[in-house]
Amino acid sequence: MYPHTPTETERHIAEMEAQGWSQAAIIQELIDDHNTEHMEEGVRYYFLQNDILKREMYKYDDNGNPSVDKEATNNTLPSGWHKLLVDQKTAYLVGDEITIGGDDETAIEVTQEMLGDEFHDIMPELSKNASNKGREWLHVYVDEDGALDYMRVPAQEGIPIYDNNKRQNLEAFIRYYKVDEDTMKIKFYDRDQCTHYENVNGQVVLDATEPVNPEPHFQYVSQNESTGLGWGEVPFIEFANNEERFSDLILYKKYIDAYDWVMSDTTNSLQDVQDVFYLIRGYESTNLDSFVDNIRRYKAAKVGDEGGIEPIQAEVPITSIDSQLDRFIRNIYHYGMGVDTDVDKFGNAPSGVSLKNLYQYLDMKADIMERKFTKSLRRLVWFIAEYQTVTPEGRPFDYKKVTFTFNKSMLTNEAENVTMAKDSQGMISQETIMENHPWVTDVQREKERLQNEQDEYARNMPPVEGEGNEPGRD
Numbered sequence: 142m143y144p145h146t147p148t149e150t151e152r153h154i155a156e157m158e159a160q161g162w163s164q165a166a167i168i169q170e171l172i173d174d175h176n177t178e179h180m181e182e183g184v185r186y187y188f189l190q191n192d193i194l195k196r197e198m199y200k201y202d203d204n205g206n207p208s209v210d211k212e213a214t215n216n217t218l219p220s221g222w223h224k225l226l227v228d229q230k231t232a233y234l235v236g237d238e239i240t241i242g243g244d245d246e247t248a249i250e251v252t253q254e255m256l257g258d259e260f261h262d263i264m265p266e267l268s269k270n271a272s273n274k275g276r277e278w279l280h281v282y283v284d285e286d287g288a289l290d291y292m293r294v295p296a297q298e299g300i301p302i303y304d305n306n307k308r309q310n311l312e313a314f315i316r317y318y319k320v321d322e323d324t325m326k327i328k329f330y331d332r333d334q335c336t337h338y339e340n341v342n343g344q345v346v347l348d349a350t351e352p353v354n355p356e357p358h359f360q361y362v363s364q365n366e367s368t369g370l371g372w373g374e375v376p377f378i379e380f381a382n383n384e385e386r387f388s389d390l391i392l393y394k395k396y397i398d399a400y401d402w403v404m405s406d407t408t409n410s411l412q413d414v415q416d417v418f419y420l421i422r423g424y425e426s427t428n429l430d431s432f433v434d435n436i437r438r439y440k441a442a443k444v445g446d447e448g449g450i451e452p453i454q455a456e457v458p459i460t461s462i463d464s465q466l467d468r469f470i471r472n473i474y475h476y477g478m479g480v481d482t483d484v485d486k487f488g489n490a491p492s493g494v495s496l497k498n499l500y501q502y503l504d505m506k507a508d509i510m511e512r513k514f515t516k517s518l519r520r521l522v523w524f525i526a527e528y529q530t531v532t533p534e535g536r537p538f539d540y541k542k543v544t545f546t547f548n549k550s551m552l553t554n555e556a557e558n559v560t561m562a563k564d565s566q567g568m569i570s571q572e573t574i575m576e577n578h579p580w581v582t583d584v585q586r587e588k589e590r591l592q593n594e595q596d597e598y599a600r601n602m603p604p605v606e607g608e609g610n611e612p613g614r615d
Contacts, residue, residue, distance in 0.1 A: 165338060165345040168329060172317055172340075177297040183273035183388035186397070187227060191219035193401035216408040222397050223390050226479045230389070231268040233500075233550050234507045239264060239518075240546040248526075248538035255289055255525045266293055267380045268510065275386040279378040279517070280316075281524045283359035289528045291521070294377070301379065311375040333371030334358065361531055370531060378520045381513040389506075393477045400469040403462060410457045478502035504549070511547050518545045 185191070198213035238261045243249050263279075270277040270293070278294040294316060302313040317327045317340075327338040327345065336355040337348035347354055357369030358376055382389065390397075474481045480503050522540040529535035565574055575581045575588070 164329070164336075165347075168315055168327060168338060169340065169345045171300050171302075171315060172327070175300050179388060179391070180274035180297050182394075183223075183275075183390045186223040186390050186394070187269075187273050189219045189221055189224065191401050192398055193217045193219055193405055196402075196405070214409045214412050216405045216412070218401060218405045218408060220397060220401050220404065222393070222400070222473050222477070226393075226473075226477045227269055227272045227389060229479055230272060230503065230507055230510070231265050233503055234510060234547055235264040235268050236550045237548040240548060241543065242546060243543045245538055245542040247536055248540070248542045251529060251536050251538060252522055252525055252543050255528070256521075263291075263293055264514075267514070270296065271380050271382040271510070272389045275383070275388050276379055276381045278314075279380060279521065281372075281376045281378065281521065283528070287360075287362060287532070289525065299377065301377070311377065311379075314375050314377045316377075330358075330375050330377065332373055332375055363533070372524065372527065374523075376524065378517050380517045383509050383513070389477065393473045396469050396472045396476065400466060400473070403465060403469070407457065407459075407462050414457060475502070478506040507547075507549065514547075515545055519543070 194217045196215065196217055198210045198215045199207040200210035200213070201207050241249055241253055241256075267277050267279065274296045276296050278296060278299045279291055280294045281289070281291045284290050298316055298318050300315040300317075301311055302315070304310045304312045312331065314330045315327065316330070317325055319325050323342055325340040326348070327340060329336045329338065334355040334357050337351040338345050339348045339350075353369075358371045359369075360367045361370050362368075470481075473479075480499055482499075519540065522543045526538055526540035529537045581587045
């Protein structure tokens with residue numbers, strides 16, 4: 142039983158090792174078994190490459206045999222619901238910069254310095270891609286200049302290998318990517334080193350272009366001497382979307398497909414009904430082409446004594462279609478745990494309670510990702526703290542003393558919040574009021590501004606009568 146039973150991958154590796162498979166052969170087998178279809182599907186729908194684009198229209202001959210009807214009206218209209226929900230969650234959770242805090246000023250300063258400005262740009266990318274694919278990876282490394290850095294690795298390119306007892310302990314990691322049609326680069330990381338392979342024409346071999354292979358995770362240079370070092374941990378960090386590592390798309394894909402189908406079919410019908418159909422009785426010819434020519438040219442056609450021509454134009458049931466589409470939209474928002482910001486439902490100035498109810502499902506979904514991401518960010522800080530212990534200019538600190546606060550972006554009723562802040566004067570501290578005031582984004586900076594204003598006001602005050610006169614003097 143989890144977490145003490147091995148995974149399917151672990152059992153597979155154990156069987157291959159028992160049969161005497163080489164590491165290269167095992168790696169190739171794991172790559173061949175790495176199924177990324179669900180990941181690619183989430184990415185496809187994010188970029189509006191929905192399944193509706195693959196739809197074909199068919200016609201049938203007299204024997205009932207189908208064939209593609211290339212002349213049929215076939216609009217394929219992909220919707221952007223998945224992108225909307227993913228972007229909404231990403232903006233809500235990491236649209237505002239994450240606050241790095243804690244009790245240790247050195248730890249905060251070093252962490253902020255090491256993460257740099259790139260940190261606030263890469264977090265939305267990790268959120269977006271984890272929502273699309275179920276997970277995304279961050280690779281921590283030391284560059285050629287000896288500086289700590291990190292980069293995002295697409296989940297499609299990574300295969301984690303965990304230990305047999307605790308699934309969260311990463312024992313090794315395979316990263317693979319194509320450099321051209323015939324060559325794939327493969328890197329096998331364990332806790333101490335990286336072994337480079339390449340797959341050339343289906344054969345996995347050691348990469349001959351690497352001068353040192355395997356090589357340590359990074360090189361430490363001291364007094365013109367270079368020493369290879371390993372982290373003691375696999376330098377990859379998982380950013381999971383949820384415990385099951387599945388894409389958000391799985392929750393509402395069928396409703397998106399149904400919405401796309403109805404929208405496309407409706408557009409087809411609207412185009413087709415522009416053509417008038419004719420009910421013909423007693424037409425004196427069997428050539429329908431000549432009938433169409435007569436209608437176009439002369440606006441008339443010759444029929445028998447009891448004949449007649451009746452134009453028929455179909456109608457599209459727009460009301461029923463709109464009702465069905467509205468159901469799909471409600472289900473997409475509901476099962477996708479998103480926020481429908483249609484102002485007609487809450488008015489132009491919804492109360493704080495209404496807004497909290499509006500955001501409750503999105504907040505629940507974001508909380509799951511926040512917990513997963515917080516754990517991953519702590520792991521990232523561990524590498525930063527470890528790096529400080531091996532560099533001469535390093536400032537060691539306890540990585541556990543660094544905290545991350547996600548500043549969620551929820552619509553609020555500003556007038557209501559300002560009134561609440563005003564009414565709270567004297568009941569709670571000014572700092573707490575500032576932290577919750579909708580116009581204050583940086584409490585420390587706002588306090589400095591207030592102090593500057595008070596100092597300026599004091600300087601401009603006229604002197605009090607008698608101020609500066611010595612006692613006993615007029």
